[in-house]
Amino acid sequence: MYIYVCVYIYIYIYIYNKNCLYIHTIFYFVPTCSLNMTLDVYVTCIYSEECMLPCTSTNLDIIHWYLDKKVVHSFYHNQDQLGHQHKNYKGRTSLLSESEIKNGNVSLLIRNIRVQDEGRYRCYAADEKTNDEKYVVVSVKELTNLHYFLFRFNAGIPKLFFQLNLFHLIYLLEVALKF
Numbered sequence: 001m002y003i004y005v006c007v008y009i010y011i012y013i014y015i016y017n018k019n020c021l022y023i024h025t026i027f028y029f030v031p032t033c034s035l036n037m038t039l040d041v042y043v044t045c046i047y048s049e050e051c052m053l054p055c056t057s058t059n060l061d062i063i064h065w066y067l068d069k070k071v072v073h074s075f076y077h078n079q080d081q082l083g084h085q086h087k088n089y090k091g092r093t094s095l096l097s098e099s100e101i102k103n104g105n106v107s108l109l110i111r112n113i114r115v116q117d118e119g120r121y122r123c124y125a126a127d128e129k130t131n132d133e134k135y136v137v138v139s140v141k142e143l144t145n146l147h148y149f150l151f152r153f154n155a156g157i158p159k160l161f162f163q164l165n166l167f168h169l170i171y172l173l174e175v176a177l178k179f
Contacts, residue, residue: 057125
């Protein structure tokens with residue numbers, strides 16, 4: 001979605017006639033350039049799962065995904081170019097199929113999502129004439145449906161003593177290590 005900001009410019013001519021001031025508009029135009037801004041897309045990913053970061057573009061020769069200044073994924077010369085990919089993303093990213101890319105879908109798939117993957121990603125796509133940038137803000141949430149149970153035996157009868165969500169524990173550890 002783009003927001004176009006247009007500036008209207010009036011040029012006035014002042015005419016003095018017998019001690020009166022007349023103001024006439026003689027030109028009215030809208031400049032040909034406009035400022036366009038993209039709105040961020042927000043995506044919530046599940047910890048340790050796959051996550052798709054959506055992006056579309058008509059510029060398909062060069063595709064780069066960044067998180068801050070880290071190269072997350074690059075594609076040019078009709079193939080993935082991962083020589084400069086940041087070590088945190090090695091073996092965890094891919095674009096969609098070649099036919100999807102040709103149709104303008106340059107979405108990024110990240111596998112095994114981590115807390116460190118949170119942030120504002122930039123999707124940059126370019127060709128010989130133009131370029132396009134879009135932003136995806138990623139947040140990571142924990143998985144809440146896998147639990148480990150610890151039992152305490154009282155007179156041979158097991159009683160639930162403690163319920164621990166393994167992914168919750170790992171998620172909390174990663175959050176603590178992030179800071």
